[in-house]
Amino acid sequence: MLSSKRILLIITGGIAAYKSLDLIRKLRAAGAAVTPVLTDSAKEFVTPLSVAALAGEKVHSELFDLTSEAEMGHIELSRSADLILVAPATADMMAKMAQGSADDLASTLILATDTPVLIAPSMNVRMWEHSATQRNLRQLQADGVKIFGPDAGDMACGEFGPGRMSEPVDILTAVQMHFTRGPLTGQRVLVTSGPTHEPIDPVRYIANRSSGRQGSAIAQALVNQGAEVVFISGPAAADPPLGAQIKRVETALEMAQAVEQALPCNIAIFVAAVADYRVELPGAEKIKKQAGGLSTLSFVENPDILASVAQRRDNRPDLVIGFAAETEALEKNAQAKRMRKGCDWLLANDVSAKTGIMGGDENAILCIEQAGVDQWPRASKAQVAERLVQKIIDHVEKASTAHG
Ligand code: C5P
Numbered sequence: 556m557l558s559s560k561r562i563l564l565i566i567t568g569g570i571a572a573y574k575s576l577d578l579i580r581k582l583r584a585a586g587a588a589v590t591p592v593l594t595d596s597a598k599e600f601v602t603p604l605s606v607a608a609l610a611g612e613k614v615h616s617e618l619f620d621l622t623s624e625a626e627m628g629h630i631e632l633s634r635s636a637d638l639i640l641v642a643p644a645t646a647d648m649m650a651k652m653a654q655g656s657a658d659d660l661a662s663t664l665i666l667a668t669d670t671p672v673l674i675a676p677s678m679n680v681r682m683w684e685h686s687a688t689q690r691n692l693r694q695l696q697a698d699g700v701k702i703f704g705p706d707a708g709d710m711a712c713g714e715f716g717p718g719r720m721s722e723p724v725d726i727l728t729a730v731q732m733h734f735t736r737g738p739l740t741g742q743r744v745l746v747t748s749g750p751t752h753e754p755i756d757p758v759r760y761i762a763n764r765s766s767g768r769q770g771s772a773i774a775q776a777l778v779n780q781g782a783e784v785v786f787i788s789g790p791a792a793a794d795p796p797l798g799a800q801i802k803r804v805e806t807a808l809e810m811a812q813a814v815e816q817a818l819p820c821n822i823a824i825f826v827a828a829v830a831d832y833r834v835e836l837p838g839a840e841k842i843k844k845q846a847g848g849l850s851t852l853s854f855v856e857n858p859d860i861l862a863s864v865a866q867r868r869d870n871r872p873d874l875v876i877g878f879a880a881e882t883e884a885l886e887k888n889a890q891a892k893r894m895r896k897g898c899d900w901l902l903a904n905d906v907s908a909k910t911g912i913m914g915g916d917e918n919a920i921l922c923i924e925q926a927g928v929d930q931w932p933r934a935s936k937a938q939v940a941e942r943l944v945q946k947i948i949d950h951v952e953k954a955s956t957a958h959g
Contacts, residue, residue, distance in 0.1 A: 556585055556586060557582065557585040557586045557587035557731060557734065558586030559586075560586070560587045560588070560638070560734060561589075561590060561635060561636045561637050561638075562582055562587050562588070562590070562636060562637065562638050562639075562640050562730065563592060563632065563633055563636035563638070563639045563640065563664065563670070564578070564579065564582070564589050564591050564592065564610070564640050564642065565592045565593075565594070565639065565640070565641045565642075565644075565648075565661045565665070566591065566592070566594070566597040566601065566606065566642065566643070567594045567596065567641065567643055567644060567645045567647070567648040568594055568595070568596025568597045568598075568599055568600060568645060568647075569600070569643040569645045569677045569678065569720070570600060570677075570711045571642075571643040571719070571720035572597050572600035572601045572643055573600065573601060574642075574643070574720055574723050575601065575606075575643065575723075576601060576605060576606065576609055577723045578642060578723040578726055578727065579609040579610050580609055581723050581724065581727045582727060582730065583609075583610070583611070585727060587730075588612070589610040589611075589612065590610070590632065590636060591606045591610045591614045592614070592615045592632075592660060592661050593606060593614055593615075593616045593661075594616065594648070594659060594660075594661050595616070595659070596645075598616070603616065615629075615632060616660055617660060618659055620660075629660060629663055629664055630667045632664060633665070633667055633668035633670055634667075634668050636668075636670050637670070637734075638670065638671055638672075638673060638730065638733060638734075639664065639665060639668070639671070639672045640672075640673050640674075640675070640726075640730065641661075641665075641673070641674040641675065642674070642675035642677075642720065642726055643676070643677030643720045644674035644675060644677065645676075645677065645678055646678045646682045646683070646685075646688050646691075648661070648662070648674075649674070649676060649691045649692065650687070650688075650691050652665055652674075652691075652698075652700065653690075653694040653695055653698075671699075671701065671733065672700045672701065673700075673701040673703060673729065673733060674695070674700060674701070674703070675703050675704050675705070675721050675729075676692075676704055676718075676720070677704075677705060677718065677719065677720035678705070679710065679712050679714060679718055680710060680714050680715070680716030680717060681714075683705060683716075683717055683718040684717070689816075693816075701729075701783070702800065703721055703725075703726060703729045703800060704719070704720060704721035704725075704726075704800075705718050705720060705721065706719045706720070706721050706722070706801075707719065707803055728797045728798045729798055729800075731798065732778055732798035735778075735779075735781050735798075736781055737779070737780040737781025737782075738781065738951070738952065739777060739780040739781045739944075739947070739948060739951065740781035740782070741781075742781075742783065742821045742822060742951060743783045743785070743819075743820040743821050743822075744777050744782045744783070744784050744785070744820060744821065744822040744823070744824065745785045745787065745814065745817045745818070745820045745822070745823040745824070746770055746773055746774045746777070746786050746824045746826060747770065747787045747788070747810060747814065747824070747825045747826060747827035747829075748767045748769075748770020748773075748774065748786065748787070748788045748789070748791060748826045748827050749765055749766075749767035749788040749789035749790060749791030749793070749827055749828070750762050750763045750764070750767070750789045750790065750791065750827070750828050750830070751789040751804070751805065751806050751807045751809075751810060751827065751828075751829050751857075752789065752790055752805045752830075753807065753830045753832070753833040753834060753857075754805075754806070754833075754834065754837040755837055756837055756839075756840065756841050756842045757838070757839075757840065758841050759841075759842075761830060761832075761833075761834070762830070763828050763830065764828075765791065765827070766791060766792050766793050767788055767789070767791025767792060767793035768916070768936050769826055769878075769918060769936045769939065769940070770786070770788065770791070770826035771786075771788075771791070771793040771794060771796050772936045772937045772939070772940035773824060773826060773939075773940040773943060773944065774786045774795075774796035774799050775796035775797065775799075775940070776937075776940040776941055776943075776944040777796075777944055778796055778797070778798040778799050780944055780948060782822075783800075784796065784798075785799070785800045785802065785817040785820065786799040786800065786801050786802070787802045787804060787810060787813045787814060787817065788801065788802070788803055788827070789803075789805065789810060789827060789829075790803075790805060802817070806830075806833065807829045807830050807833060807857035807858065807860070808833070808857065808858070810827060810829060810860060811857075811858045811860045811863070814864065818864070818870045818872075819870045819872070820872050821872055821873050821874070822872055822873065822875075822876070822947065823874075823875050824943075825861040825864075825875075825877045825878060825898075826878050827860075828880065829857060829859075829860060830857060831856065831857060832854040832855065832857060833854065833855060834852050834853075834854060835852075835853045859896070861875070861877045861896050862895070862896045862898075865877070865897035865898040865899075866896075866897045873954070874899050874900075874947070874950060874951075875898040875899050875900075876898060876899065876900045876901070876902065876943075877892070877896055877898040877900075877901045877902070878901070878902050878904070879901055879902070879903040879904070880903075880904060880906040881903055881904070881906065882905065882906060882907040883907070885903055885904075885905050885921055886903070886921060886923075886928060888903075889901055889903030889921060889923050890923055890928075893923050893924075899924060899925075900923065901922075901923045901924075902922055902923075902943065903920065903921045903922075903923060904918055904919060904920055904921070905919065916935055916936060917933055917934065917935055917936065918933070918934065918935075918939045919931065919932070919933035919934075920939055920942075922946075
């Protein structure tokens with residue numbers, strides 16, 4: 556799938572550099588040629604010899620390397636690549652890229668080209684969450700750099716949270732998706748999915764029966780049509796889509812924040828079953844039932860993420876799609892909900908227990924838009940996703956004809 560593609564792989568100095576060796580093997584097995592570049596600090600983690608042996612090509616690392624300059628200048632080195640992949644990308648490398656600094660071979664290569672750049676960040680969770688890194692991240696996104704990951708989980712430093720470099724198999728899929736062309740290529744699409752968990756105390760939470768299957772199916776169908784998908788999911792059982800940028804959250808407030816960070820985008824689809832309320836003051840310790848604390852919980856309303864995006868003046872996506880799970884008076888309630896939320900399309904479904912839809916394999920949609928109401932036949936969640944994505948493709952093509 557990657558045959559005839561040349562990837563310039565920049566390895567920077569993070570503990571995840573060891574995973575880049577596996578990434579090189581996977582890229583080559585998929586048919587890509589890999590030109591490896593190591594920063595000085597990367598050499599503290601992996602040796603040029605092992606990188607060169609796996610890539611089957613010479614490692615580049617010196618900015619002023621006379622032999623290399625005679626053979627192929629550093630400008631040519633980056634311009635001859637189809638994609639520059641920075642994996643792992645340390646906080647320092649992200650800062651340099653955001654600044655446009657060019658004080659070593661890796662940063663110079665990135666600055667000297669208009670070849671697309673994809674980075675897989677890797678760092679300690681505090682470094683990732685630091686406002687400076689988040690500022691650099693936003694700058695890189697605005698500059699058109701594609702960001703993949705990081706994942707959340709146990710870290711080599713013993714802490715837990717977002718910051719781990721994504722797994723090589725997932726980075727490979729992201730690279731393959733980068734080269735996938737389809738009718739949605741160039742469209743950045745945000746999808747929320749799954750339930751949210753609202754803590755009562757450190758061990759208890761309020762949740763709902765959403766499995767995340769419909770959201771995953773929609774995101775996967777979008778990726779398959781060439782879209783760049785940001786998938787923001789609560790704790791769901793369904794497999795996440797391959798080739799999407801995945802952000803995991805727990806609560807509605809975290810989901811709202813992740814959505815804000817993912818804007819701007821062209822299309823936003825809100826499939827998540829967000830909890831309407833959260834516990835006002837979750838217990839710092841497990842609440843004792845003898846003390847009666849559980850019978851007197853007070854709740855505050857969560858932000859309505861869909862409505863806030865659909866009604867914003869700046870950065871409103873061109874197309875905002877909501878879902879509505881109803882158990883009675885489906886069409887009437889859904890019509891009113893579309894108006895109240897301000898979304899363009901509302902896909903309503905009957906989730907009363909008799910339908911088996913919530914948490915099940917199938918869905919039956921009533922698609923509501925200004926132009927009218929369309930009843931879709933009951934079908935698998937994958938088929939519903941295909942149908943929705945085809946409708947989105949038709950809409951995007953119609954809009955581009957109208958503008959062009
Ligand atoms: O009002 P209701 O929860 O039925 O609305 C459902 C739609 O609104 C879904 O698209 C859901 O993802 C979205 N929603 C949201 N934030 C909330 C509640 C619902 O984005 N707090």
